[in-house]
Amino acid sequence: MTDTTSPKLASAKPSLLYRIWDHELCYSFRNSPLTVAAAVVTLLLILSAVFAGFIAPHNPFDLASIDLMDSELPPAWTEDGEARFLLGTDNLGRDIYSTILYGMRISLLVGFASVVLSAVIGISAGLVAGYIGGKVDAVIMRIADIQLSFPTILIALLIDGIMRGILDREQHDAMIIPVLVLSIGISNWVQYARTVRGSTLVERNKEYVQAARIIGLHPILIMIRHVLPNVMGPVLVIATLGLAFAILTEATLSFLGVGMPPTEPSLGTLIQIGNDFLFSGLWWISIFPGMTLAVLVLAVNLLGDWLRDALNPKLR
Amino acid sequence: MSKHLLEVKNLRIEFPTRRGLLTAIDDVSFHIDEGEVLGVVGESGAGKSLTGAAIIGLLEPPGRVAGGEIIMNGRRIDNLGYEEMRKIRGREIGAIFQDPLTSLNPLYTVGRQLTETIMTHTDMTPTKARERAIELLTEVGIPAPEKRVDQYPHQFSGGMRQRVVIALALCVNPKLVVADEPTTALDVSIQAQIIALLKKLCRDHGTAVMLVTHDMGVIAETADRVAVMYAGRIAEVGPVRQVVKQAKHPYTEGLMGSIPMIGHTGEKLQQIEGSMPRLTNIPTGCAFNPRCPKAFDRCFKERPNTIDVDGTEVACWLYDKEAAHV
Amino acid sequence: MAAFILRRLAQSIIVMLVVGLVAFFMFQFLGDPVNQMVGVDTPVAEREALRERLGLNDPLIIRFGKFVVNAAQLEFGLSYQHKSPVTDLLLERMPATIELSMVSAVIAFALALPAGVYTGLYRNRWSSKAMLTLSLIGISVPTFLIGILFIYLFAVVLGWLPSFGRGDVVTLPGGWTTGLLTASGLKAIILPALTLGLFTLTLIMRLIRAEMLEVLRTDYIKFARARGLTNRAVNFGHALKNTLVPVITVTGLLLGNLIAFAIITESVFQWPGMGRLFLQSIQEVDLPVMSAYLVMISFLFVVLNLVVDILYYVVDPRLRVEGHGSGH
Numbered sequence: 001m002t003d004t005t006s007p008k009l010a011s012a013k014p015s016l017l018y019r020i021w022d023h024e025l026c027y028s029f030r031n032s033p034l035t036v037a038a039a040v041v042t043l044l045l046i047l048s049a050v051f052a053g054f055i056a057p058h059n060p061f062d063l064a065s066i067d068l069m070d071s072e073l074p075p076a077w078t079e080d081g082e083a084r085f086l087l088g089t090d091n092l093g094r095d096i097y098s099t100i101l102y103g104m105r106i107s108l109l110v111g112f113a114s115v116v117l118s119a120v121i122g123i124s125a126g127l128v129a130g131y132i133g134g135k136v137d138a139v140i141m142r143i144a145d146i147q148l149s150f151p152t153i154l155i156a157l158l159i160d161g162i163m164r165g166i167l168d169r170e171q172h173d174a175m176i177i178p179v180l181v182l183s184i185g186i187s188n189w190v191q192y193a194r195t196v197r198g199s200t201l202v203e204r205n206k207e208y209v210q211a212a213r214i215i216g217l218h219p220i221l222i223m224i225r226h227v228l229p230n231v232m233g234p235v236l237v238i239a240t241l242g243l244a245f246a247i248l249t250e251a252t253l254s255f256l257g258v259g260m261p262p263t264e265p266s267l268g269t270l271i272q273i274g275n276d277f278l279f280s281g282l283w284w285i286s287i288f289p290g291m292t293l294a295v296l297v298l299a300v301n302l303l304g305d306w307l308r309d310a311l312n313p314k315l316r
Numbered sequence: 317m318s319k320h321l322l323e324v325k326n327l328r329i330e331f332p333t334r335r336g337l338l339t340a341i342d343d344v345s346f347h348i349d350e351g352e353v354l355g356v357v358g359e360s361g362a363g364k365s366l367t368g369a370a371i372i373g374l375l376e377p378p379g380r381v382a383g384g385e386i387i388m389n390g391r392r393i394d395n396l397g398y399e400e401m402r403k404i405r406g407r408e409i410g411a412i413f414q415d416p417l418t419s420l421n422p423l424y425t426v427g428r429q430l431t432e433t434i435m436t437h438t439d440m441t442p443t444k445a446r447e448r449a450i451e452l453l454t455e456v457g458i459p460a461p462e463k464r465v466d467q468y469p470h471q472f473s474g475g476m477r478q479r480v481v482i483a484l485a486l487c488v489n490p491k492l493v494v495a496d497e498p499t500t501a502l503d504v505s506i507q508a509q510i511i512a513l514l515k516k517l518c519r520d521h522g523t524a525v526m527l528v529t530h531d532m533g534v535i536a537e538t539a540d541r542v543a544v545m546y547a548g549r550i551a552e553v554g555p556v557r558q559v560v561k562q563a564k565h566p567y568t569e570g571l572m573g574s575i576p577m578i579g580h581t582g583e584k585l586q587q588i589e590g591s592m593p594r595l596t597n598i599p600t601g602c603a604f605n606p607r608c609p610k611a612f613d614r615c616f617k618e619r620p621n622t623i624d625v626d627g628t629e630v631a632c633w634l635y636d637k638e639a640a641h642v
Numbered sequence: 643m644a645a646f647i648l649r650r651l652a653q654s655i656i657v658m659l660v661v662g663l664v665a666f667f668m669f670q671f672l673g674d675p676v677n678q679m680v681g682v683d684t685p686v687a688e689r690e691a692l693r694e695r696l697g698l699n700d701p702l703i704i705r706f707g708k709f710v711v712n713a714a715q716l717e718f719g720l721s722y723q724h725k726s727p728v729t730d731l732l733l734e735r736m737p738a739t740i741e742l743s744m745v746s747a748v749i750a751f752a753l754a755l756p757a758g759v760y761t762g763l764y765r766n767r768w769s770s771k772a773m774l775t776l777s778l779i780g781i782s783v784p785t786f787l788i789g790i791l792f793i794y795l796f797a798v799v800l801g802w803l804p805s806f807g808r809g810d811v812v813t814l815p816g817g818w819t820t821g822l823l824t825a826s827g828l829k830a831i832i833l834p835a836l837t838l839g840l841f842t843l844t845l846i847m848r849l850i851r852a853e854m855l856e857v858l859r860t861d862y863i864k865f866a867r868a869r870g871l872t873n874r875a876v877n878f879g880h881a882l883k884n885t886l887v888p889v890i891t892v893t894g895l896l897l898g899n900l901i902a903f904a905i906i907t908e909s910v911f912q913w914p915g916m917g918r919l920f921l922q923s924i925q926e927v928d929l930p931v932m933s934a935y936l937v938m939i940s941f942l943f944v945v946l947n948l949v950v951d952i953l954y955y956v957v958d959p960r961l962r963v964e965g966h967g968s969g970h
Binding site for chain 3: 153160164165244252255256258271275278283286290293294298302305
Binding site: 372374398399402403404405406407410411413414415418419420421422423424432433436437468470481484485 | 868
């Protein structure tokens with residue numbers, strides 16, 4: 001009703017920027033300092049990983065620049081530290097700070113790619129199961145149930161093991177990033193599928209779907225256009241929390257020695273390398289990558305947690 | 317006249333939101349006498365249920381009583397602590413909620429839920445309480461109560477469950493029952509039975525009822541007096557006959573006009589134009605002014621006082637005798 | 643009741659068959675077992691004879707049948723790497739893993755239950771918020787990193803607890819080895835069990851909290867309050883019981899998770915369990931060990947889930963009635 005709205009609001013249409021700023025989601029974001037901090041940290045870490053080549057003082061992969069004489073130096077602020085190596089060096093003389101930046105790049109790359117893969121598999125499976133229904137639905141959801149009763153780390157390890165069986169060692173090492181993405185991606189599709197299937201089931205019987213069929217449009221196209229916007233919120237939450245989980249899984253696999261090799265280390269590999277030196281007191285080799293990993297995952301988790309609460313109307 | 321059993325004076329309920337305070341209930345006053353049935357009607361969002369929740373002291377945060385008083389049996393209860401209020405809930409003021417399907421804990425037998433309520437408020441032994449539970453089930457018309465008492469809620473139909481809920485609300489003979497839309501979730505065929513049961517039981521026990529509903533038909537049949545609410549305010553309170561037959565407030569008139577009556581064939585059902593304003597957007601003056609066919613200048617400027625017209629209290633400027641209204 | 647259990651049992655068997663199929667294909671198509679058993683210079687004819695003897699030339703379905711029959715008898719052949727029966731290798735290490743997982747589970751549940759209930763009931767207290775943030779850190783710091791930190795702090799810096807191994811073990815009748823009966827064994831299990839349990843602890847705590855919040859919003863809780871029940875009766879009599887029903891369903895999953903995550907903990911603490919063997923088998927592509935571990939672990943999961951299902955059935959009356967009841 002126009003006559004009850006105040007004239008001030010009706011006359012001045014707020015700018016798009018203001019409307020975004022004023023939006024419920026943005027409001028809850030602004031009012032949660034922890035979330036803002038998490039967002040800033042996440043953004044900083046992602047940027048520093050992307051621009052590692054410009055930021056890092058050393059290139060840990062450039063063998064020519066590495067001097068074994070520099071190995072096992074403690075952080076710069078300790079007695080034996082050198083200013084060149086802010087966070088110290090590892091057993092090969094690589095600068096820890098630089099390896100962390102490059103390592104994080106790999107961790108994030110694998111993380112993002114696995115999330116995309118999980119989402120694509122999960123959303124398609126959910127759409128198909130929900131739309132076709134019947135036996136197809138039963139089979140897909142049965143597989144999902146079975147997979148869900150197995151811990152993801154086990155499935156990821158298993159897929160990694162199978163890939164090792166298919167590829168020989170050199171091939172496997174060369175293909176390690178796709179192999180990791182595949183392992184982690186496949187082990188995490190179920191949640192997407194369940195969410196999308198639920199929403200698809202609701203939409204399937206609505207009239208516009210019937211109408212689309214009558215005018216000869218393929219209903220699945222229509223479904224995608226209508227179902228996807230509906231599930232964007234939940235999918236975004238799953239994807240954010242999934243990113244944190246994927247980064248953790250990759251780090252774990254690498255730590256266990258079945259992920260990124262020491263020649264091309266991710267954060268998990270770095271921690272694993274440092275683990276061997278922990279007893280000789282060289283704590284900085286694993287502690288700094290470990291802290292970076294924890295902070296990155298925590299920041300992403302905080303964002304995901306906030307998003308879930310902000311999108312859940314019941315908790316407002 | 318005896319002292320009122322329940323008196324609500326200038327009740328004000330607010331919700332703090334990011335855009336400032338939202339006043340959901342604004343200056344609401346009414347009373348209920350012993351053994352009386354007060355019907356509270358209005359559209360959804362008019363504040364009926366909130367008022368009920370405030371009386372039993374179970375307003376959901378962040379909502380809070382920001383002003384006014386609630387007096388039960390001469391004792392102010394709106395400012396009591398949780399523990400003191402808990403002793404009043406169930407014991408002095410019973411409550412019945414909208415949906416019987418979700419009001420009972422699915423994991424406990426009906427008998428266990430009855431006995432725990434009885435034993436909370438009295439010092440009956442478990443055996444005694446169980447006997448009382450069976451007695452109550454009989455009273456609310458549940459067949460084979462000895463057997464049913466040990467069954468779980470999902471083994472009862474919707475209507476039967478609401479009977480159990482009524483038994484729970486009345487199990488220690490409270491003086492007042494706040495019944496919030498007790499039949500809305502039920503089949504039409506069962507609604508009448510449940511209302512009749514509630515009415516009979518309360519009359520037998522001398523229990524007063526605050527019957528919140530949006531169904532004018534139920535009110536006309538059951539209530540002694542009616543309070544009509546609109547946008548968090550009282551529009552009109554009066555004896556049911558008067559309000560139904562000769563509605564004073566234009567809003568009530570509209571409400572009555574929208575009810576089909578038997579024997580009034582040929583008449584068109586009327587509809588009130590527009591919809592209730594949102595709480596963020598209540599107009600100055602009378603809240604009903606944008607929709608009121610009889611609104612005049614004053615209605616847009618001043619909020620109407622409550623005016624007594626033949627025993628009915630009306631918040632409408634049309635009845636202000638001192639004003640030079642023609 | 644019987645029908646319900648039978649249905650669940652049938653589902654469990656299907657799960658086991660699917661797992662068996664995966665294990666079987668892994669075994670059959672990744673690497674030729676014959677190559678693993680003979681030298682490089684073995685003539686083709688001899689290889690062929692071996693293939694025939696091993697039944698590798700039989701039709702697929704028969705080979706799968708044989709695999710299932712063998713697996714049911716815990717017969718998985720020889721490990722490529724250790725050259726000894728896989729079953730012996732696994733069974734030898736099983737007590738270490740089970741013991742570790744169970745101690746972790748006890749720690750996790752004993753702490754998570756009160757913490758979850760507390761944070762659910764008093765969600766606006768600062769102590770709840772602190773616990774919640776702490777639990778998020780628990781989820782974000784990977785298990786292996788916690789293990790490393792524990793080792794560095796308690797073993798390297800303070801020197802209180804051992805950093806690796808199981809300590810002295812006692813062999814019980816029936817061949818089960820336990821470290822819980824010796825002082826060194828008890829000392830040795832503290833760090834690994836805490837490390838392994840921490841993630842599950844935070845997970846259960848958050849789950850109970852979320853479930854508790856959900857239940858506290860329901861009508862029957864509001865109605866229970868409206869009946870004037872004491873806070874104690876409402877929170878612990880009504881809300882807690884209803885909270886625990888869905889929690890029970892994930893318990894099986896979480897226990898399974900603990901056994902699987904033991905892979906990581908065992909690796910960090912060099913704990914002589916099945917997980918470490920499995921990890922080595924992946925690195926070495928020791929297929930018989932991989933598939934045997936998969937089948938045995940799945941069997942454990944399935945049994946756990948079955949037990950949990952039955953438990954669920956006992957707790958929730960709604961399920962009980964559906965069981966014997968459409969003819970009512």
